Amino acid sequence: MPEDHFGPGVAERFDDRYGYQADPAVVDPMVELLAELAGGGRALELGIGTGRIALPLVRRGVPVHGIDLSEAMVAKLLAKPGAEQIGVTMGDFATTRVEGVFSVAYLVANTIMNLTTQEEQVACFRNVASHLGPRGAFVIEVQVPRLRRLPPGERFQPFDVSPHHLGFDEYDVARQGLVSHHYWIEDGGVEVLSPPFRYVWPSELDLMAQLAGMALRDRWEDWQRRPFTSESDKHVSVWEKP
Numbered sequence: 001m002p003e004d005h006f007g008p009g010v011a012e013r014f015d016d017r018y019g020y021q022a023d024p025a026v027v028d029p030m031v032e033l034l035a036e037l038a039g040g041g042r043a044l045e046l047g048i049g050t051g052r053i054a055l056p057l058v059r060r061g062v063p064v065h066g067i068d069l070s071e072a073m074v075a076k077l078l079a080k081p082g083a084e085q086i087g088v089t090m091g092d093f094a095t096t097r098v099e100g101v102f103s104v105a106y107l108v109a110n111t112i113m114n115l116t117t118q119e120e121q122v123a124c125f126r127n128v129a130s131h132l133g134p135r136g137a138f139v140i141e142v143q144v145p146r147l148r149r150l151p152p153g154e155r156f157q158p159f160d161v162s163p164h165h166l167g168f169d170e171y172d173v174a175r176q177g178l179v180s181h182h183y184w185i186e187d188g189g190v191e192v193l194s195p196p197f198r199y200v201w202p203s204e205l206d207l208m209a210q211l212a213g214m215a216l217r218d219r220w221e222d223w224q225r226r227p228f229t230s231e232s233d234k235h236v237s238v239w240e241k242p
């Protein structure tokens with residue numbers, strides 16, 4: 001089982017720190033696309049967390065099941081109204097099996113990068129494929145690796161500089177790894193978190209899908225389905241089972 005980087009301290013503050021991601025302007029287009037892909041069937045969320053997407057998706061009438069390895073994050077989800085309609089299986093989403101067949105599986109907010117080896121990321125695609133029915137869809141939202149922004153010889157890149165949070169990534173290009181360093185300045189103290197990730201290229205994800213018997217159906221720059229271009233800094237990709 002991979003290490004849990006979402007322990008009680010992180011879970012306690014997660015919804016406050018990332019509240020902007022729960023804004024309806026962010027969530028509504030995500031739910032819209034996922035409900036469309038579910039098409040009356042079930043949805044599987046990998047890394048369901050505190051239910052930012054699962055809860056509004058259930059309210060939209062889509063049955064959702066989630067996988068997560070953090071007891072603390074899932075406890076936060078289960079304390080929310082509407083959570084009684086969501087099934088949760090504890091485990092690693094690269095390998096954990098859930099009963100039944102799904103129309104759509106989704107892995108958002110860069111969470112594929114929480115799997116820190118290529119083998120685990122490939123296993124995740126294979127695991128998803130084994131849960132999908134014919135024409136089932138797998139959706140990933142993830143950043144495009146930001147190496148073009150890294151000056152030659154540098155390995156640190158800031159992604160948030162604000163009075164309450166300093167965040168910067170530390171790249172290990174040889175390993176295709178990065179560590180996201182967070183300095184949270186709250187209540188007169190500083191909390192430092194440094195979870196590890198593996199960044200992954202769009203074409204590499206397509207190859208992982210191919211290994212798992214799926215093919216790219218759509219790739220957009222965002223949930224509003226704007227075209228993916230050379231300037232896009234993230235993508236929302238949909239692979240489909242035959």
Ligand SMILES: C[S@@+](CC[C@H](N)C(=O)[O-])C[C@H]1O[C@@H](n2cnc3c(N)ncnc32)[C@H](O)[C@@H]1O
Nearest residue numbers: 006047048049052068069070073092093109114
């Ligand atoms: C950034 S949070 C995102 C939560 C939710 N999907 C959202 O968009 O708000 C990532 C979640 O994925 C879970 N997670 C990370 N790696 C995992 C793994 N290998 N297996 C299962 N859950 C994992 C974490 O515990 C956490 O709850």
